[in-house]
Amino acid sequence: MELSDRKKKILQAIIDDYIVSAEPVGSSHILQKYDLGVSSATIRNEMAALEEAGYLEKTHTSSGRVPSYLGYRVYVDQLMKEYRLSIGEINQITSALHKKYIELRRTIENISEIMSVLTDYATIYTTPVSSSLTLNNIKLIPVDNRSFVVIAVVDSGNVKNCTVRTVREYDINVLEKLSNYLNHRFSGASTDKFTPEILEREKELIPVDEMLINPVFDFLCDISGEENDVDLILGGTSNIFKHPEFNNIDRTKEFFNFLKKDNSQMIKSLLSETGDSTSVIIGNENPVLKDKDISLIVSNYSLGGNMKGKLAIIGPTRMDYAKVISTLDYLTGCINELMGDDEGGKNID
Incomplete structure (x- = not known):
């Protein structure tokens, strides 16, 4: 049903009034409060038409009408006036x-x-x-000569970590150099850049045993794929x-x-x-x-x-x-x- 301008004005007046009062709205009230330029009988007839079309509903306890979901939808999309914050x-x-x-x-x-x-x-x-975390800091911390912890700090201060156990002993000095390199290289980087393809290219630039670098890069890929809670x-x-x-x-x-x-x-x-x-x-x-x-x-x-x-x-x-x-x-x-x-x-x- 296409609403005429008069029906729109009456519907707007009813919803404006109902939002404030929480009371069903009758035709006589609309006539007294709003200058619509029509008679009470006309308002009654238009309200009946709006009810029949599904824009208004009649309560059991009152002769007045209240808006339906459809009425509210038309109000939000077409009728309500812009509210200016004080x-x-x-x-x-x-x-x-x-x-x-x-x-x-x-x-x-x-x-x-x-x-x-x-x-x-x-x-x-x-x-x-x-949707994409930023790596603020990454460190490799030795536990002993067969294991180390990877700690990554991402934006908002979230800390992620994993423990790596190696198949053989490693040089702790090498781990420290790797930690400094990774932090310099990746600090401030978006984690969506940590794809297998990009990290594979990075490995070619780092003369370090794959026993150390592979689990670290796997960890970075895991961070990239995580969903935030x-x-x-x-x-x-x-x-x-x-x-x-x-x-x-x-x-x-x-x-x-x-x-x-x-x-x-x-x-x-x-x-x-x-x-x-x-x-x-x-x-x-x-x-x-x-x-x-x-x-x-x-x-x-x-x-x-x-x-x-x-x-x-x-x-x-x-x-x-x-x-x-x-x-x-x-x-x-x-x-x-x-x-x-x-x-x-x-x-x-």
Whole structure:
């Protein structure tokens, strides 16, 4: 059904009002509050048509209407007005970002908290991961003359290691020279450069027994192939009690069951399916949210280079979509600017 301009104005007025009041909206209320230039009878007829077309729903306890999932979708895609953050909200976000610049994880936690405070909804974020790690440092440490430990420090301070046992004794001085060479050669390099082909060429430049170099290069290849583990962090879940949808104990239980740890992988998958731009998932549009009366708005943040994560707001479908989207976009833009979203990495090929 193609909506006329009048139907769009009435639908927008109903959803705007319902987002604020959480009460079913009647035609007389629309007539009194909004200057639409039509009679009460016309509004009633248009609301009935919108209901029949699936944009509105009628509750059992009131003669008023509430938006359906389809109504919210049209609202988000076509009708809602841009929400402009106030100076106070911008200052709140900016202050939070600058205070927590040094502590990387705490910065994102603080941003999530500010997001929850500003929107009155729950937040979900994933810790930043990199599609390609950067090798900050590599060392070969002798244990005895038949074994040594390889230690690699990658970006964000992650430490990876392995123990190598050799088939015969080796010269510890040779191991030390190899350690210094590898650290000089590979420090600052992106791990996606550690392919068998590139490392095979490197071996030709290093006059060292393959007994030493092969296991080290195998280790570097393993690092290159690793997937980063994403942590899922929740915040502001108590905010749901501010919304009348969750006055019902069964609905509240369902919400918290959805967010429980057992479902973390499912939620991670849902977040990962969203694109590079801000995504809005409304209720039954995704099977994961089916029959839960929940909407999810997801944005992306970057900490520079390949380090990226997801920041999301979850709440009732009766959500202030315009405000949440604007706040999310502003927040993630601030993070990207503050942390420096540029591509880096030493070239070793």
